[in-house]
Amino acid sequence: MIKHFCAYRGCNNLVDAGSRYCASHSEYGTKKEQERQRRYDHSVRLTRDAEYHGFYLLSEWDRMKLFIRGKYRGLCLWSYYQEQSIAELEEVHHIEPLRIAWEKRLTIGNLIPLTHEFHMMVEAEYKKGNMPAMQRELWRLLDRWEREFGGRGG
Known part of the structure; x- marks a missing residue:
């Protein structure tokens, strides 16, 4: 299996390809993804795509x-x-x-x-x-x- 370094700055742990963070930093990755989704919701789903987003609700x-x-x-x-x-x-x-x-x-x-x-x-x-x-x-x-x-x- 191909491995790469954890995406957390300064971490030298190896993770499998397809994963971004090691077990020690997976919670950080989850929080970062939630924040990215929140920003996307605000800037795209709830403004530019409000009509389309509303349909899915x-x-x-x-x-x-x-x-x-x-x-x-x-x-x-x-x-x-x-x-x-x-x-x-x-x-x-x-x-x-x-x-x-x-x-x-x-x-x-x-x-x-x-x-x-x-x-x-x-x-x-x-x-x-x-x-x-x-x-x-x-x-x-x-x-x-x-x-x-x-x-x-x-």
């Missing part, structure tokens, strides 16, 4: 997430089809983002269940300019699920 969205969980049996479709593994969904992704297709915010064919890891990977591809190709792949996964499970109580 509505009971309509909660009901839709529950419906998606049931429809896809709690699975992350990326894990299931692309990784051939079983992973529980953690997030529901809008294939066409709210900012682009507000009218599709509750459209089942625009929503796909993903783990947090794969949701972040999809978002990174969108930011790199690969949104159309990634969207085609996500819709392909939804279509495959419908062909395989759609008519059997899925």
Whole structure:
């Protein structure tokens, strides 16, 4: 396993790749991340993206997430089809983002269940300019699920 130094200034402990802080400084890392999220909430979610952020707080969205969980049996479709593994969904992704297709915010064919890891990977591809190709792949996964499970109580 690849290792690197703990991100805490002056710490010489080694941590596994993918981790930032050693056990001694993990609490520091957690507090730093909470502060980063608080600043992001203030500067982006609650100001620039207030309309979009507000949508995610509505009971309509909660009901839709529950419906998606049931429809896809709690699975992350990326894990299931692309990784051939079983992973529980953690997030529901809008294939066409709210900012682009507000009218599709509750459209089942625009929503796909993903783990947090794969949701972040999809978002990174969108930011790199690969949104159309990634969207085609996500819709392909939804279509495959419908062909395989759609008519059997899925």
